[in-house]
Amino acid sequence: MTSYYNDQTILYLNGSYVKANEAKVDLYSQSIHYGYAVFEGIRSYRTANDRTRIFKAEEHFQRLKKSSEALNIPYPYEAEELISVSYELLKQNKLQNAYIRPLVYSPANMGFTRNTESFLTIQVWEMGNFLGDQLLKVMTSSFERPNPRAFKMEAKAAGHYVNSIMASQDAKAKGYDEALLNDVNGFVAEAPGANMFFEKNGKLYTPPLGNILPGITRATVLEICRELEIPVEEKFFKTAELYEAETAFFCGTAAEVIGWASLDGIPFRKDWNTTVGKIIQEAYKARITEKEFKPALAF
Numbered sequence: 130m131t132s133y134y135n136d137q138t139i140l141y142l143n144g145s146y147v148k149a150n151e152a153k154v155d156l157y158s159q160s161i162h163y164g165y166a167v168f169e170g171i172r173s174y175r176t177a178n179d180r181t182r183i184f185k186a187e188e189h190f191q192r193l194k195k196s197s198e199a200l201n202i203p204y205p206y207e208a209e210e211l212i213s214v215s216y217e218l219l220k221q222n223k224l225q226n227a228y229i230r231p232l233v234y235s236p237a238n239m240g241f242t243r244n245t246e247s248f249l250t251i252q253v254w255e256m257g258n259f260l261g262d263q264l265l266k267v268m269t270s271s272f273e274r275p276n277p278r279a280f281k282m283e284a285k286a287a288g289h290y291v292n293s294i295m296a297s298q299d300a301k302a303k304g305y306d307e308a309l310l311n312d313v314n315g316f317v318a319e320a321p322g323a324n325m326f327f328e329k330n331g332k333l334y335t336p337p338l339g340n341i342l343p344g345i346t347r348a349t350v351l352e353i354c355r356e357l358e359i360p361v362e363e364k365f366f367k368t369a370e371l372y373e374a375e376t377a378f379f380c381g382t383a384a385e386v387i388g389w390a391s392l393d394g395i396p397f398r399k400d401w402n403t404t405v406g407k408i409i410q411e412a413y414k415a416r417i418t419e420k421e422f423k424p425a426l427a428f
């Protein structure tokens with residue numbers, strides 16, 4: 130098992146900084162029983178000039194607020210306040226390259242009723258820069274993303290991740306690195322924990338918002354495309370179109386930008402190092418560490 134904390138680790142719990150191994154959670158919580166909670170996945174990086182910077186902190190805490198509101202979970206916080214808490218946690222735990230996990234959870238309630246209060250923990254742990262050159266073997270999953278008329282798919286809700294876990298476990302059991310899930314209409318949606326883009330004739334394509342998590346990395350990729358004048362289009366497409374792609378990549382806070390080797394055992398023809406995806410990967414890497422970026426490759 131991965132260890133996320135040790136005897137020294139400090140986490141934030143409802144207004145206090147406490148030792149992780151002394152923190153308590155109510156086992157009667159509605160969140161534990163029904164997955165009724167919202168969370169974020171954020172990263173901090175040691176920058177080129179040796180500062181510790183939380184990447185897109187404001188965007189992540191705004192999404193946490195939206196996720197809480199979408200699920201009727203009380204959210205009496207300001208982004209600014211939680212960003213300071215996050216920096217304080219990084220300091221207390223002496224971390225620079227870290228993963229930051231805020232979780233808003235619910236009190237004891239075995240009913241399905243709305244609560245007047247909620248709780249907040251923020252946890253941090255070391256996470257190295259694992260943006261590798263290891264390309265992924267991706268499998269189209271038989272699991273679909275949840276029906277957006279059954280769930281608020283734009284929210285990062287704990288319960289949605291049962292679907293992610295099932296799909297990812299299934300892909301790994303079949304010898305693949307990661308799953309790719311379709312939406313309820315049979316269009317390509319996203320990975321269990323990342324968004325995706327594909328590349329054809331120097332242009333990028335990504336599924337539109339609606340049935341996917343509005344990824345902050347996805348938005349960053351779109352931002353990079355605008356700045357570098359890389360053509361990009363948001364549209365619905367099916368797996369068959371992906372088989373004809375030159376390459377594809379996942380993007381997410383944890384995954385960063387990571388290329389695919391193959392889809393359903395069919396390798397992509399173009400060498401990753403010659404793709405627009407590779408340029409995006411390099412640009413993203415520069416952005417998270419606040420380094421200036423000049424594309425070395427022509428496109």
Ligand code: PMP
Pocket residue numbers: 170293319320321322323324341342343344345346347380381382383
């Ligand atoms: N889709 C899902 C289902 C996710 O869990 C994540 C990770 N938060 C993403 C997409 C990517 O989102 P982000 O870039 O904001 O991390």
